[in-house]
Amino acid sequence: MGRKGCLGSYLGAGDMSLLDYFRSSKTSSASLAKERLQILVAYERSSVNQPPYLPQLQQEILLVIQKYVNVNCDAMTIKLEQSDNQETLELNIVLPDFRRV
Amino acid sequence: MARIIVVTSGKGGVGKTTTSAAISMGLAKKGHKTVVIDFDVGLRNLDLIMGCERRVVYDIINVINGEASINQALIKDKNCNLLSILPASQTRNKDALTQEGVGKILEELSKDFKYIVCDSPAGIEQGAHLAMYFADDAFIVTNPEVSSVRDSDRILGLLSSKSQRAEKNDEPIKEYLILTRYAPERVKSGEMLSLDDVQDILSLDLLGVIPESKSVLTASNSGNPVILDEKSDAGQAYSDIVARYLGETRPHRFIDGKKGLFRKLFGGG
Numbered sequence: 505m506g507r508k509g510c511l512g513s514y515l516g517a518g519d520m521s522l523l524d525y526f527r528s529s530k531t532s533s534a535s536l537a538k539e540r541l542q543i544l545v546a547y548e549r550s551s552v553n554q555p556p557y558l559p560q561l562q563q564e565i566l567l568v569i570q571k572y573v574n575v576n577c578d579a580m581t582i583k584l585e586q587s588d589n590q591e592t593l594e595l596n597i598v599l600p601d602f603r604r605v
Numbered sequence: 606m607a608r609i610i611v612v613t614s615g616k617g618g619v620g621k622t623t624t625s626a627a628i629s630m631g632l633a634k635k636g637h638k639t640v641v642i643d644f645d646v647g648l649r650n651l652d653l654i655m656g657c658e659r660r661v662v663y664d665i666i667n668v669i670n671g672e673a674s675i676n677q678a679l680i681k682d683k684n685c686n687l688l689s690i691l692p693a694s695q696t697r698n699k700d701a702l703t704q705e706g707v708g709k710i711l712e713e714l715s716k717d718f719k720y721i722v723c724d725s726p727a728g729i730e731q732g733a734h735l736a737m738y739f740a741d742d743a744f745i746v747t748n749p750e751v752s753s754v755r756d757s758d759r760i761l762g763l764l765s766s767k768s769q770r771a772e773k774n775d776e777p778i779k780e781y782l783i784l785t786r787y788a789p790e791r792v793k794s795g796e797m798l799s800l801d802d803v804q805d806i807l808s809l810d811l812l813g814v815i816p817e818s819k820s821v822l823t824a825s826n827s828g829n830p831v832i833l834d835e836k837s838d839a840g841q842a843y844s845d846i847v848a849r850y851l852g853e854t855r856p857h858r859f860i861d862g863k864k865g866l867f868r869k870l871f872g873g874g
């Protein structure tokens with residue numbers, strides 16, 4: 505179970521906003537290149553440097569949760585974020601409404 | 606003990622072989638016994654750039670397979686007797702290059718040479734992996750261009766995870782940037798990524814900037830590493846790089862473009 509999604513879904517943005525349009529009208533092609541690179545490289549670093557245990561960890565956490573709640577694997581995302589001095593493990597689970605189950 | 610340098614980039618055609626030829630010649634000219642190894646099995650080119658293509662008899666795969674001794678395969682450079690070349694094989698399949706085989710060759714060469722320069726093939730397959738695996742220092746050859754910078758970043762990730770030093774938890778490979786094919790005029794007009802732009806992303810120790818230069822083609826046409834063309838800008842830039850690597854301090858050149866005659870005469874700039 506690798507990391508899903510592309511850079512676009514990671515950014516959660518469309519191609520270009522109106523703001524981007526006005527901003528880029530005065531930027532040179534080199535600075536546009538730099539902006540694109542910065543975003544791309546940050547994304548690739550975060551996915552390449554993922555620890556190898558992450559998929560296994562996700563699988564096991566899911567099994568534990570499934571003992572109590574009826575969720576499937578699509579309802580869960582796991583992300584490890586690294587900043588200068590801390591690492592955060594972000595776990596996102598969409599739970600079904602328990603009153604209806 | 607030898608120091609093993611890998612010249613690598615990920616992306617193809619950015620100037621790895623040009624750089625390997627120049628710096629190995631530069632190190633030898635400075636009095637250090639140096640060997641340069643072509644890891645581009647199937648697409649050897651270093652022999653042409655060094656101008657020794659007619660003297661290739663055995664290659665690295667012959668040595669790995671025990672068909673030739675390392676001394677039979679090494680070619681002495683025509684310009685400098687402290688420099689030797691170990692060519693890649695032209696015909697064999699790439700899987701012939703094994704980690705064990707490469708390890709043995711490097712160990713044997715380490716007894717005899719001060720610097721071992723490994724010219725990596727493009728990509729991240731076996732050849733590129735083995736060229737970097739045993740390295741002490743990595744020269745990351747990058748062009749001021751988006752795909753090249755991205756691939757360099759990718760290679761940095763591999764250096765810090767898939768090398769012998771990483772696996773043994775030794776001190777990490779020392780990484781240096783060589784920015785090549787740099788055109789200051791195009792940087793000024795905002796057409797090309799600047800050195801600062803590239804460094805904002807890669808933040809490496811800068812060995813030097815090599816300008817886009819006609820002398821590189823002239824040098825390869827004649828089979829002499831461009832560093833031997835002492836009048837050329839690229840040759841001088843490579844000499845600076847060798848000197849800096851050996852610990853000399855030299856101001857960086859070729860970043861701001863040529864000074865025009867007017868500015869030379871009347872100062873300023």
Ligand SMILES: Nc1ncnc2c1ncn2[C@@H]1O[C@H](COP(=O)(O)OP(=O)(O)OP(=O)(O)O)[C@@H](O)[C@H]1O
Nearest residue numbers: 617618619620621622623727786816817818821822
């Ligand atoms: N500073 C420069 N100025 C102008 N041309 C250059 C410069 N550096 C390299 N070149 C040219 O770029 C081309 C590729 O160079 P080179 O063979 O050294 O790249 P490479 O990274 O080894 O390629 P490959 O990935 O195929 O092994 C050659 O035609 C060479 O002459």
Ligand SMILES: [Mg+2]
Nearest residue numbers: 621622645650
């Ligand atoms: Mg090459």
